[in-house]
Amino acid sequence: MSGYFTTKRHERLRQEVRDFAETEVRPLIPQMEATRTVEYELSRRIARQGWIGVTIARQYGGMGLGHLAKTIIIEELARVSGAMGAMVQASQLGVAKIVHFGSKAQKWHWLPRIAAGHCMPTIAVTEPGSGGHVLGMTASAVRDGDDYILNGRKVFVGNSHVGDLHGVVVRTGPGSRGLSAFLVESNRPGFSLGEHRPAMGLHGFSFGELIFDNCRVPAANLLGTEGDGLPVAYSSSVLYGRPNLTAVSLGIHQALVEETVNFASKRHRYGKPLYEVAPVKIKVGQMQSRLMTARLAAYHAAHLLDEGEPCDAELMNAKLINVELALDSGRAAMEVHAASGLFTDSPVERYVRDAHHIYAPAGTSDVQLLRLGEVALGLGKGQWSQRLADSVRRQEPLGD
Numbered sequence: 001m002s003g004y005f006t007t008k009r010h011e012r013l014r015q016e017v018r019d020f021a022e023t024e025v026r027p028l029i030p031q032m033e034a035t036r037t038v039e040y041e042l043s044r045r046i047a048r049q050g051w052i053g054v055t056i057a058r059q060y061g062g063m064g065l066g067h068l069a070k071t072i073i074i075e076e077l078a079r080v081s082g083a084m085g086a087m088v089q090a091s092q093l094g095v096a097k098i099v100h101f102g103s104k105a106q107k108w109h110w111l112p113r114i115a116a117g118h119c120m121p122t123i124a125v126t127e128p129g130s131g132g133h134v135l136g137m138t139a140s141a142v143r144d145g146d147d148y149i150l151n152g153r154k155v156f157v158g159n160s161h162v163g164d165l166h167g168v169v170v171r172t173g174p175g176s177r178g179l180s181a182f183l184v185e186s187n188r189p190g191f192s193l194g195e196h197r198p199a200m201g202l203h204g205f206s207f208g209e210l211i212f213d214n215c216r217v218p219a220a221n222l223l224g225t226e227g228d229g230l231p232v233a234y235s236s237s238v239l240y241g242r243p244n245l246t247a248v249s250l251g252i253h254q255a256l257v258e259e260t261v262n263f264a265s266k267r268h269r270y271g272k273p274l275y276e277v278a279p280v281k282i283k284v285g286q287m288q289s290r291l292m293t294a295r296l297a298a299y300h301a302a303h304l305l306d307e308g309e310p311c312d313a314e315l316m317n318a319k320l321i322n323v324e325l326a327l328d329s330g331r332a333a334m335e336v337h338a339a340s341g342l343f344t345d346s347p348v349e350r351y352v353r354d355a356h357h358i359y360a361p362a363g364t365s366d367v368q369l370l371r372l373g374e375v376a377l378g379l380g381k382g383q384w385s386q387r388l389a390d391s392v393r394r395q396e397p398l399g400d
């Protein structure tokens, strides 16, 4: 199926990322699980492969290969390490706002650095008091001469502790036109990080707190114009966040299936491989079916983005399907493993813990369902994939 959407170039990229993940990332997993600290060095090494710049046009030094190639990169990293898949997706998510809303000067300054892996961008929207209700945010920016002064806190920011350039959406006025987006370098006075809080899974990844205490930022760091904050937040979430998190779930799902097949083949019961027990084979079959459906939804949505086609609904559905089906397969994998799956040296329990992290970002499943309900009822309010088609479309022909 995947060959219907992927070219030989995509498959070469997959092999390259898989080789890297197996040789450079997998050996570090026991240490990542044991220490639960942020993998700064490994994150940087991955960024230097150029993969954060997969959707950045070649003229800026990026790979220019588009969203399906991005999906494959994230999927292959997440197949080995959900944390490193999440790390790459978070910085690729940080690319979106510069590609869609950056000025010429901002693009020429930042995109080559990001593409080379010297700068890791983030996007910071969520606040402790508002969560997924973006318009409920209170962090603010006030104009002061040629600068803005930022105050407030952002939480759950992907790559908080490895990022160099935070794309921060804050209030510059009331209402939905009162949000604006700024590029804030991590070495600015008045900017600091909250303490890294280890989570249930994704050990090695950070999604922590950014603190702005009278942080002065030049007006030249404003993205777009004052009032563009909501479009920056929503377009980043819909066009990059949803397919990126889809890809993390897909990689974890692939790992769940592989690990369960491996376990059911090696373990013997009644003198035969465990998979000969009928309910076990059926569970493996259900996992395979879910994985195939999930990959189809993921690749189809990314392919439409690359073609510049309207596809907001496909992107939502891909996130919904991938998160939910990976969680369902996680339960089946645990059942097949029974007691053996419960120990912390069993890969399957790591995959299940990691899979839960993908539920909340870029819209929970309930939020995707609400939006899909609006699509069905004809209540949709336009599509970001249509509005920004020119900057979303794949920049370079892929060929073979």
Ligand SMILES: Cc1cc2nc3c(=O)[nH]c(=O)nc-3n(C[C@H](O)[C@H](O)[C@H](O)COP(=O)(O)OP(=O)(O)OC[C@H]3O[C@@H](n4cnc5c(N)ncnc54)[C@H](O)[C@@H]3O)c2cc1C
Pocket (backbone or CB within 6 Å): 086, 090, 093, 122, 123, 124, 125, 126, 130, 131, 132, 133, 155, 156, 157, 158, 159, 207, 357, 358, 360, 361, 362, 363, 364, 365, 366, 367, 370
């Ligand atoms: C791994 C990870 C990475 C993340 N990366 C980033 C990032 O890079 N940048 C960033 O800014 N944030 C990031 N986030 C934060 C993420 O966007 C939020 O978790 C999300 O917006 C939901 O906010 P919340 O967790 O506070 O839940 P809440 O918004 O408080 O929601 C709680 C519950 O209420 C439900 N709910 C709330 N409102 C509605 C509604 N209108 N309709 C239906 N149900 C609703 C939700 O579905 C959920 O079940 C990340 C989170 C995680 C876990």
